[in-house]
Amino acid sequence: MTSKIQKIKKIGGTSSANVYKAKYYIDNTTSKQVVVKSFRGQSESQELLLQAETWMTLRHDNILTPIGFTDGFGPFPSIVYDWMPGGTLASYLEQNSDSLSVLQKLCIASLIQQIAAGLCYLHDKNVIHGNLHGNNVLIDTNGVAYLADYEVTVAHRGQYIPPSVRWQAPERFDSQGVVAPTTKSDIYSLGAIMLQVFTGREPYFDVRSRSKVSIEILNGSKPSRPHDAHIADHHWLFIQTCWSVPEHRPSAAEVLHFAQSEADLLSA
Structure with a gap:
């Protein structure tokens, strides 16, 4: 997803990650807002990416499933989620x-x-x-x-x-x-x-x-x-x-x- 993600701004963070608001270009004419979570530590990044892969298999109306991964937001691959306006x-x-x-x-x-x-x-x-x-x-x-x-x-x-x-x-x-x-x-x-x-x-x-x-x-x-x-x-x-x-x-x-x-x- 890296080539289709445009960083907008940092909106928060935790002890282990930074969180960014971004735009995901689905195609040349369609885009949507997403959230990107970028991890600071290698061990945490590897473990959370593995967990994210498990969560990507889940399908439920009340589970926020990761939609993919991207580079360019930190030293390690980052997880992309749909934006939740509420x-x-x-x-x-x-x-x-x-x-x-x-x-x-x-x-x-x-x-x-x-x-x-x-x-x-x-x-x-x-x-x-x-x-x-x-x-x-x-x-x-x-x-x-x-x-x-x-x-x-x-x-x-x-x-x-x-x-x-x-x-x-x-x-x-x-x-x-x-x-x-x-x-x-x-x-x-x-x-x-x-x-x-x-x-x-x-x-x-x-x-x-x-x-x-x-x-x-x-x-x-x-x-x-x-x-x-x-x-x-x-x-x-x-x-x-x-x-x-x-x-x-x-x-x-x-x-x-x-x-x-x-x-x-x-x-x-």
């Missing part, structure tokens, strides 16, 4: 807080249903996301949610505390090294996303720094329930089951069933 889940919730309060619970239930459906599909395909958080769920122009990509070094390692720490399962915290993600740690993260969707706030909203969040997690503290944001008791109880010990957490299919039941009740 931005991240976090920015979407913030920008649409007024409309969401009017559309209210049906819109919220639909978002959770879409996110759970994407994760259920991944788990059915024996794919673990491993880095599910509010900035790795992207929204298209119609308000549909897509699970986006992943990182390699997402667990707590030494002094490095990733931005995704607020959504991470406690069993992934190990100062000796990175603890591999599981379907159960994905469910913990999904519960944290449900809290974010229901309340419009990130987990541990009352703890400002990531280092203090990591201390809270290591001390066994879970995200608190906002008292000034409406969240139904049965929603809060279900989220807490996602945060229970791994063997007692629901499956992605059970979370999807819960979200579908809520959407059906609200649309009846």
Whole structure:
């Protein structure tokens, strides 16, 4: 795809990659906006490119599938994705807080249903996301949610505390090294996303720094329930089951069933 990609500008980055907005020329008369993720480290690049190749085989309405690879954005090949005009889940919730309060619970239930459906599909395909958080769920122009990509070094390692720490399962915290993600740690993260969707706030909203969040997690503290944001008791109880010990957490299919039941009740 290299000859068909034109860089526009850098729009963000993580500890391991830079993210660019670009234009992809499908032919001489047709183009579309895309996102290019360029990796800084060789080992991370190789591992993530292999994961991207796996994701390119996936087909689901709530999975953001890479559309190809390109050179010219860094020292290693970069991954190309479709542009998501709605931005991240976090920015979407913030920008649409007024409309969401009017559309209210049906819109919220639909978002959770879409996110759970994407994760259920991944788990059915024996794919673990491993880095599910509010900035790795992207929204298209119609308000549909897509699970986006992943990182390699997402667990707590030494002094490095990733931005995704607020959504991470406690069993992934190990100062000796990175603890591999599981379907159960994905469910913990999904519960944290449900809290974010229901309340419009990130987990541990009352703890400002990531280092203090990591201390809270290591001390066994879970995200608190906002008292000034409406969240139904049965929603809060279900989220807490996602945060229970791994063997007692629901499956992605059970979370999807819960979200579908809520959407059906609200649309009846």
